[in-house]
Every structure is written in structure tokens, then in C-alpha cells.
Amino acid sequence: MHTGEGFGLLESGSASVKNEANIMVKNVVDVIFGGLTYWMVGYGLSFGDAQPYSNPFCGWGSFFVTASEDDLGWVYAQFFFQASFATTATTIVSGSMAERTKLEAYIIFSMLNTFIFAIPAHWMWAANGWLRTLGVVDIAGAGPVHLVGGLSGLIATIMLKPRYERFKTNDIPPMGSPTNAILGMWGFLGFACGSTFGISGLKWKLAARSAVAAVCTSISGGIIGLTLSYIVNNRKFDIPYMINGILGSLVAITSICVLVQPKLLFIGGIGALISEGAVALLNKLQIDDPVGCVGIHACSGIWSLLAAGMFVKKDILAGAIQLETVGDGLFQNGGFKQLGIQCLAIVAIGVWTVITGGLFLKLIDLTVGLRVPLGEEILGADIVEHSVSGIIYDKKTKQIIHLSDSDDNILNHADKKIFHLLKDQIQHRKRSHSLGFHIEDDRSRQITLFKNMKNDEKMRKGRKGNKDMCFSCLRKLPCICCSGSNKGKRNVDNKTMTIINDNLTNQLQGTHDAKGRITTVSERISQSSYLTTPLISEIIKYFCAVLFCFNFILLSRVCVCVCVCVCVRATTN
Secondary structure, three states: HHHHHHHHHHHHOOOOHHHHHHHHHHHHHHHHHHHHHHHHHHHHHHHHOOOOOOOOOOOEOOOOOOOOOOOOOHHHHHHHHHHHHHHHHHHHHHOOOOOEOOOOHHHHHHHHHHHHHHHHHHHOOOOOOOOHHHHHOOOHHHHHHHHHHHHHHHHHHHHHHOOOOOOOOOOOOOOOOOHHHHHHHHHHHHHHHHHHOOOOOOOOHHHHHHHHHHHHHHHHOOOOOHHHHHOOOOOOOOOOHHHHHHHOOOOOOOOOOOOHHHHHOOHHHHOOOOOOOOHHHHHOOOOOOOOOOHHHHHHHHHHHHHHHHHHOOHHHHHHHHOOOOOOHHHOOOOOOHHHHHHHHHHHHHHHHHHHHHHHHHHHHHOOOOOOOHHHHHHHHHHHHHHOOHHHHHOOOOOOOEEOOOOOOOOOOOOOOHHHHHOOOOOOOEEOOOOOOOOOOOHHHHHHHHHHHHHHHHHOOOOOOOOOEOOOOOOOOOOOOOOOOOOOOOOOHHHHHHHHHHHHHHHHHHEEEEEOOOOOEEHHHHOHHHHHHOOHHHHHHHHHHHHHHHHHHHHHHHHHHHHHHHHHHHHHOO
């Protein structure tokens, strides 16, 4: 369960400040509503053994989890452990849906995602699961947790479309709290160690080996991430690169964390390369994944399952966690059989997740709606959903409510006095950049942008605008940008509308220099010549993306060929 806290810190730190509290709430929702449905039906579908209904495809029985005195300890311990896996699979999706998803829609999805997780969990870990009977290796959830969560997140982010003006420039949005993101990253270390499911008998040895393997692979992943950042970003150690590298390496070791020797730490290094390449590729394709969940969990999860088929080595400790049917990997003189079983698991779980996840998300989108309105997205979910900073937003009337002595003071968005009425309640947040200037992300700028957007909508509909307002910057005349040259103009052409839209973005992201000109953070950074990206960095980026595509196609063909060979051999026998 503490892994969920780490995920919450990681996601909230990676997103913008205006959505920080909302992301933490969504992590609580995973446990509350996802835990509810897992207690009601999820555990029964995964590990229910009521005969004759339980079968290799899904379990049956043990709904609304209860147990007799004889097996109470085992059933309740297993439920608690697997419930953390189920909620983690949903938490992964929340990272891909961050900053633009309705909380109501996410609550419904967190309840439905239990079903998506429960069936593959039965295949992998139940005594009569068909993949476990074949001898699949997945100790810590590379398939049911990471692959399911990553693919569901990919479907969700494609359906939601990118955040507002995410790809207008090539600049990556600033992290809300890099410190929280780094702290949350280490919550993942316990994920592999706890998967031994006990410390009695020989399990304490497996837990110790799992801990050492996780630490060694995270070392290799961190080195890969920082090295890539140093090369690609012109000698800058980018925090997202480091985080993606470490997490990608930790996911890569999940399937064989208790059966792999620490000397095979290159498994984590390859996982880091895959996750970094996948994140870069999604950015090139303009698929907005705010926390990099698809690359870290889906792509590294696939590599983890493949690595198990290549490097797993069965020893005397395997029997302690009921892995008697596991065979040696391809590079351990075991042939292609184990690799074929792992490839079959990847294909089966992938097809199941794409079908069920796509269906559930589409139904939610058609009924409740997945994405928040543009104005609420600009204001931020902390204000809209949770009234953070003392600002109350009415979701029914689409208005900001300022609570004074009476509760009847409802303000229109376009009211000129809105800023003055709210300025005492607005929390200003400033962070100092290493170059010496300040990056501002405060509530007042969100309110101003929201107000100007409403004025823009009025002008689009042909209503009368304020004659004392500049149509270029939406400020009171005379303004700095045009010295009042647009005063009295009522008709707004396409060129002026472009200026307005550009200016709205600058109000959210930029600051004013000494001459009054709006300059964005990216413009200030670009003024430093040593930060200019050279040609070699762009070549490396494209090379990583091409290499990732080539490896993905190659691995897909290998999976298909091996699956065919295994099926033919099984038929022959």
C-alpha cells in the first residue's frame, strides 16, 4: 500500500501546481473505490475456487471476502496484498489522465478497472490459471499490473487528447514539485521485495535477493537516464530523464525479481533505454502522457516478461513460491519454450486490456464525459474540484463564487473587480530558476486567464465588448503592447484573434521584462547560448525513437514466431 503513496508523490510532483492536490485525491480514490470493487468481486474473480464454476479463465467464489478460521490468515493476507496490486494498476492510469480528467469519470473508471486487472491476475497467479499451468513467470506484476495499467493509460490519453497547448512548443511543461517526484520514485523499491509474500521458510532469502536485484537495476537505470540527459540536453541533468530511467529499470526486473542474480543488472539498463525511447517517441507523436506512464509501465513491462523468458534460472528456492513448473530461459540453456510462454502472456494480456479498457473508457466518455471543459482545465482541478486557496468554483453555473459574510455574492467571470475581490485569498507560488529569474505559477494568473478567455468567447459570439479593453492583450486601455491603438474597435479579425490566443498563453506561462514586453520562460532560456540544443542532440533523439520502433517490431515478430513454434510443438506432443 505504501507504493501508492510513492505513486501519488511522483505524479503530483510531475504535474503542474494547480492540479497537485487533485492528483493526490485520485490516488486516494484508487484505494477507496477500487478497493471496494476488489473486495466485492475482484478477489473472487482472481482467486475464487468454488467448484464447478472456477475455471482456467476466471475464478468464482469468495465474493465480499470472507474466510473460515482455518484459512483466515492466508485469505486475508492474500486479499490485502492483491488489493494493493489492483489499486496500483489503476494509479498508473491516473498518471496518463492527469490534469484534464473529470473526477467523477475517474471514480467510475477506478471501480471498473478492477475487472480489467482481476482476470489477468487469475491467469498468472491462481492455482488453475491457464498461464500459470503453462509455467509463466511473473513475480511482481509485470503483466497484470504494469502492462495492464500502461496500456489502459495509453488508450485513455489518446481518447482525452493532449492538454491545452501542450504541443504548441517543444518545451516540456515545468514540474510542479521536483522534490516530491524524486521522493515518490523510491516508494517503488518495496514493490519487488514484498512480492515474495512472506519471510517464513526460504522466502526471506528470496526477499533479500529481490531487494539486491532491485537496487542494482535501479543503479543501472539511473546511470542510463542521467547519461542520456547529459548527451541529449546539452550537459543538463534533467530530472524526468533520471526518474524515467530508474522507474523503467525497476519495472524491467519485476517479473523475475526473486530468480535473477544481481550481476544481470543490464536488464534494468535495457528497461531504462526502452522507457526513455518510448517517452520520446510519444512526444514526437504528440501523445500527451504527463508522467510517462506508457513508456515506463507498458513498454518496460513487456521487456520484463521477455527478459524472464531469456534469463530466468530455476533453482532450489523456486519451490518456496510455487514455481515448480517454470523452466530455464533461452540464455540459460532452456530453449525457446519459456520465452514462448512469456510471449503468449504478453499477447493475451495486451489483447484483453485493449478490448476491455477501450470499451469501459468509451462508455464513460459517452455518458459522463472524460475531459473537463477548457475553462476548468485552465483554472486547475485544485480550484474546480476542491476549492484550494479559498476560491470556490460553482460547477453548475460555471462561475467563481467569492464567500464573504453572505453566501450570495456570485461574480461573473468578466467582472473587472474579480481580481481585487479575490486577491487576498490567492496564494502566490514562486520558484527561483537556476539562471536567476523567477518562474511564477500562481492562482491570480489562472483567474486572469480564465476571465480573459470568457471575454474572448463573448467577442466570438458577436456580443458587445468593453470599449476600454485592448483587443490584443485584453487589458484596460491605454496598454503597453499597443498604446491604445485598438481603442474602439469592435470587429476582431483572424489575425487579432491569433494575437489574443497567443497572449493568453503568455499570461499563463510568461512574465514581463523591463520594457513591459511579455517574455516566456522558454524565450529567456533560449537567450543563453550554452543551452541551445545542437544538431547532435536532435540526431540522438531521432536515433533513440527509430531504435525503439525497430526493437518493438523485432520483438513483435519474435513473439509471434515463438508462439507459433510452441503451439506446433504442443500439438505434436
